Amino acid sequence: xAENRLNTVDLDSELSQKSxxxxxxxxxDTFDNIAISFSGAEDVVLIDMAHKINPDKVQVFSxxxxxxxxxxxxxxxxxxxxxxxxxxxxxxxxxxVNQLVREKGLFSFYKDDHKECCSIRKxxxxxxxxxxxxxxxxxxxxxxxPGTRTSIPAxxxxxxxxxxxxxxxxxxxxxxxxxQQVWEYIRSNNVPYNELHDQGYVSIGCEPCTRPTGxxxxxxxxxxxxxxxxxxxxGLHAVNIKQ
Amino acid sequence: xxxxxxxxxxxxxxxxxxxxxVQQKMEAAGQMAFIDEVLIADERDxxxxxxxxxxxxxxxxxxxFVVERDGQPAEIHTVYFKFVKEVLNQKTQEKDExxxxxxxxxxxxxx
Ligand code: SF4
Numbered sequence: 001x002a003e004n005r006l007n008t009v010d011l012d013s014e015l016s017q018k019s020x021x022x023x024x025x026x027x028x029d030t031f032d033n034i035a036i037s038f039s040g041a042e043d044v045v046l047i048d049m050a051h052k053i054n055p056d057k058v059q060v061f062s063x064x065x066x067x068x069x070x071x072x073x074x075x076x077x078x079x080x081x082x083x084x085x086x087x088x089x090x091x092x093x094x095x096x097v098n099q100l101v102r103e104k105g106l107f108s109f110y111k112d113d114h115k116e117c118c119s120i121r122k123x124x125x126x127x128x129x130x131x132x133x134x135x136x137x138x139x140x141x142x143x144x145x146p147g148t149r150t151s152i153p154a155x156x157x158x159x160x161x162x163x164x165x166x167x168x169x170x171x172x173x174x175x176x177x178x179x180q181q182v183w184e185y186i187r188s189n190n191v192p193y194n195e196l197h198d199q200g201y202v203s204i205g206c207e208p209c210t211r212p213t214g215x216x217x218x219x220x221x222x223x224x225x226x227x228x229x230x231x232x233x234x235g236l237h238a239v240n241i242k243q
Numbered sequence: 244x245x246x247x248x249x250x251x252x253x254x255x256x257x258x259x260x261x262x263x264x265v266q267q268k269m270e271a272a273g274q275m276a277f278i279d280e281v282l283i284a285d286e287r288d289x290x291x292x293x294x295x296x297x298x299x300x301x302x303x304x305x306x307x308f309v310v311e312r313d314g315q316p317a318e319i320h321t322v323y324f325k326f327v328k329e330v331l332n333q334k335t336q337e338k339d340e341x342x343x344x345x346x347x348x349x350x351x352x353x354x
Contacts, residue, residue: 009301037354063354096338118352119341126354127341144353152350160322160344164329203353223352 006030006169008157015154020045020173023154024137025053027171031135035059037126038087040072041194041204042182043139044079046173048191050137051083061088061129065121066097067206075194082192090125097121107208114209114224121206130161135169143178144203146218179219244312246330248278249293251305252285261346262306265323277331304347322347 015023027034028050036046038060050058062076080087100108100120109117130136142152152175162168174182179202186193196204200212202219213222248269250262258266269275284293284305296302296309300319308326310318320326324340327333345351 039354114352115342115345119338119345122354123341123345123351124337126351127344138354140350140353145350159325160348164325205352 006155006157006167008153008155008169012153012155016176018154020177021049021053023171023173024049027135027137027155027169027173028054028057031169033059033133034135034137035061035088035129035133036137037139038062038076038079039139039204040068040076041139042179042186042197043174044075044191044193045182045185046137046139047079047083047085048185048189049173051085055083058083058085059088059133060085061090063122063125063129064089064091065206066092067121067208069196069204069207069210071196072194072204075192078192088129090129092121092125096124109209109224110226113227127161130158130168131163133168135171137171137173139174140172141174141177141179141182144219146220244310245279246277247280247282247296247309247311249282249284249296249302249305249307249309251293252283252287252291254286256287259305265306268323272333274327274331274333 015026018026024046034057036050036058038044038047040062047058047060076087076089079085097120100117104112104116136158140152152172154172154175156170156172158168158170185191194201194204200214201210201222202213203222204210205223209224211222211225213219250266251259253259266275269278282293282296283291284297285291286294288294289298293305297305297307300309300317302319302321304321306323308320308330310320310326310330312318318330320330322343324335324343327335
């Protein structure tokens with residue numbers, strides 16, 4: 001139980017000034033039951049950093065949607081062996097997938113949008129996994145989304161996935177890093193990476209929903225490219241209203 | 244217990260999409276009967292009652308619910324299904340819960 005709720009708002013202004021390694025160190029020092037979410041892409045840098053900071057405390061999980069590239073499965077295995085760590089590969093609820101596929105086929109996301117399939121294949125297992133930890137670490141970065149209002153804090157109180165009457169803390173150590181900084185780290189530290197990156201893939205997700213991007217294209221354009229790039233606007237934007 | 248629902252009016256004068264969806268769901272499920280007050284957070288007017296409440300409780304999402312119980316600090320709920328489960332003690336569909344989480348957190352696309 002994470003009885004000691006952190007003041008994540010104050011901590012964020014402090015941690016946002018720190019390096020990813022310092023944020024990870026803080027996270028590992030603060031929480032015993034903490035896991036790194038690994039998507040099989042460039043977020044491998046989190047594992048590398050955490051492994052250097054405290055190899056005994058690296059708990060990693062990956063969401064296997066059942067639709068990943070063969071290259072990604074190979075890469076997950078490579079990472080497991082390279083760092084000598086356990087990777088908890090979590091799967092979607094088979095009944096929910098079965099129902100979706102029976103009713104809408106294997107490619108429903110091309111007709112509807114990716115939300116239904118992603119919520120069954122990714123969010124469901126993610127939630128199940130997060131119910132078992134007090135904190136988690138993601139590779140989310142601000143520059144992954146073209147939206148100008150995107151705010152990815154270094155630390156946040158994760159209300160969506162918290163157990164009832166409990167808290168869950170989410171760390172995004174790479175929030176302020178650019179894709180280029182991530183790649184500089186990978187190269188200079190000889191970190192293993194997914195072979196798809198050498199084939200022009202910048203952002204890597206499921207096979208049917210990911211494509212390589214060309215020069216000048218934002219990495220988001222390599223994901224769900226058939227959907228309109230609209231921004232979800234649920235926030236309350238009081239700023240600039242007056243003028 | 245007093246429950247206040249705060250809905251958002253966007254800068255173009257329309258109701259925010261999620262507020263509309265939540266309201267429809269609540270009406271269909273008869274949950275509006277549990278709401279004591281509905282306030283509007285008008286993005287064009289920072290002094291509108293809903294905007295003031297949002298700034299008081301530092302809420303950045305709409306719609307949201309303020310639950311006040313005697314002698315206890317106000318509870319803020321920004322996740323509709325959690326509000327339904329934890330405050331109204333009613334059942335929700337897992338499918339709807341997961342969709343709401345993804346809709347509210349588009350950054351999860353990169354997990
Ligand atoms: S990325 Fe595509 S295949 Fe993977 S879970 Fe989402 S919609 Fe389904």
